[in-house]
Amino acid sequence: MTTLYLAGPEVFLADAAAIGELKKALCRASGFEGLFPLDQVVADTVPRELAMAIWRGNRAMMARADGIVANLSPFRGPGADGGTVLELGLMAGLGRALFGYTHDARDYAERVAADGMEVEAFGLADNLMIEGVLDGSLVRVAAADPWRSMDGFERCLALARAHFG
Numbered sequence: 634m635t636t637l638y639l640a641g642p643e644v645f646l647a648d649a650a651a652i653g654e655l656k657k658a659l660c661r662a663s664g665f666e667g668l669f670p671l672d673q674v675v676a677d678t679v680p681r682e683l684a685m686a687i688w689r690g691n692r693a694m695m696a697r698a699d700g701i702v703a704n705l706s707p708f709r710g711p712g713a714d715g716g717t718v719l720e721l722g723l724m725a726g727l728g729r730a731l732f733g734y735t736h737d738a739r740d741y742a743e744r745v746a747a748d749g750m751e752v753e754a755f756g757l758a759d760n761l762m763i764e765g766v767l768d769g770s771l772v773r774v775a776a777a778d779p780w781r782s783m784d785g786f787e788r789c790l791a792l793a794r795a796h797f798g
Contacts, residue, residue, distance in 0.1 A: 635797050636666045637732075638695050638724065641704025642714040643780050644670050656786060663790040668694045695723055699797070700730030702789045705759055705771070706779035707737050711744035713759050725766045732792050733767050734785025735759065736776035770796075 637660055643652045653669035660667030673690035677683040695701070701724040705713035713735070725731055735758050737744070742754040757764040758773050770792055776782035 634666045635664070635700070635793075636668055636698045637793060638698035638701045638720070639667050639669045640701055640717045640720040641706075641780075642708040642717060643704060646780055652781065655783065659783060659787060659790060663794055665790070665793065668698055670694070691720070692723075695720060695727070695729075698724070698729060700724070700732060700793060702786060702793065703731075703733040704735075704779070704786070705733045705763065706735045706785075707744060707759075711746075712741070713763060718763060721763070721766065730793065730796050731767050732770050732772075732789040732796075733763075734772040734774065734789050736774060736779035736782055736785055738773045738775040 639653065639656050639660070643649055646652060650671055653671050657667035657669060670687075670691050673687070673694065675683060675686045675690060677686045701721060703717050703721045705717060708714040708717075721731060721733065740754075741757050741759050742752045745752050753761055755761055758771055764771055770789075772785045772788040772792070774784045774788065776784055
C-alpha cells in the first residue's frame with residue numbers, strides 16, 4: 634500500500650491524536666496508509682533525548698513513506714512551520730512525491746511585514762523555495778480553522794490519487 638507521511642503543526646494541538654486518526658482514516662478511504670508523527674512511541678523523558686528520539690522516529694517514518702502531505706498554513710508567524718518545511722525538504726531530497734496545502738489563501742506578501750527587506754511578491758502562498766519544491770502541488774483554500782479543517786488535506790489526497798494512479 635502507498636504510504637503518506639502526514640506533516641504539519643497539528644501535532645502541537647491538545648487533540649492532535651484525534652486529528653491524526655481522522656487524517657489516517659481519510660487516507661485509508663483514499664487507498665493510502667497515513668503515517669502521523671504521533672504514531673511513534675517515545676519512552677525518553679529527558680528533554681534533549683526526547684527531542685532526538687522524536688526526530689529519529691519521524692525520520693524513520695519518512696524513510697518508509699512514498700510521499701508527504703504537509704500542512705503549510707502559517708504557524709507562529711507569517712510562514713509555514715519550520716519543522717514541517719524541513720520534513721518537506723527531506724522528502725524532496727529522498728525523491729518522494731510532495732503534496733502541500735495551506736488554509737490561508739492569501740499571498741505570502743500580504744502576510745509579511747517587510748522590516749526594511751524586500752518582500753517576495755510573486756503571488757505565491759509562501760516562500761518561493763517552498764512553493765518551488767512543490768512544483769504545482771500546493772493547494773490553497775481558506776479555512777476558519779487551519780488545523781482542524783480537512784479541506785486542503787482532502788484536495789491533496791485527490792492529487793496523490795492522480796499521481797500514484
